[in-house]
Each structure stands twice: as structure tokens, then as C-alpha cells.
Amino acid sequence: MSQTQDAPPxxxxxxxxxxxxxxxxxxxGYLNDLGLDVYSRGDGQFLVLWDEPDTELDEVVERLWAINGAPFEVTHESFRRLDLLVYQEEEDAEAEAA
Structure with missing residues (x-):
């Protein structure tokens, strides 16, 4: 899960x-202690969001497997901010300027 040097964080x-x-x-509880946003259902399904990760991801997954008592498949998706735009109505901008 290493990043290339040219890729944005x-x-x-x-x-x-x-x-x-x-x-x-x-x-x-473990994921909450790491400061992650955790959404779970009673049937053991999880959705976890992690802003600006700074921990070794493999270690976290291995700890999850240890807590679970057996390995399970984790789908990992990474998002990089390549562009940031703010949309607003022109009327609002004109009203704020006045």
C-alpha cells in the first residue's frame, strides 16, 4: 500500500x-479509539472513513483480524484531493460584498 513520490497525499x-x-x-471501539468515523450494522458490516491517515494501515488491518479471531476481506479505497472548488450563488456573493 505504498505511495509513489509523485502522487499527492x-x-x-x-x-x-x-x-x-x-x-x-x-x-x-478499536476504530473509534483511532479517531475514525465508523458506521456499522448489527450483522457485522462496517463502513469506515479515515481522514488523512497517518498510521501504518497493514498494522491496523492485522489488529482488526486479531480482534475478529480470523482474517476477513477489507475493501480499501483511497481518495486524493486533486481539485477543490467552492460553488455559491452570485447573488449571495454580491449581498455579502454590500
């Missing part, structure tokens, strides 16, 4: 996975 990671429902609370 990762701004957001999204993980989706299914784990043992009996271990969901422990997994969710």
Missing part, C-alpha cells in the same frame, strides 16, 4: 468489510 480512505457480529462492538 491520501486525503481519505474508505474501508468496507464484514466481521463476526459478536465482535462488532470491540472492532468499533
Amino acid at each position: 491520501i486525503d481519505l480512505i474508505r474501508w468496507t468489510f464484514s466481521a463476526d457480529p459478536a465482535r462488532s462492538d470491540e472492532i468499533e
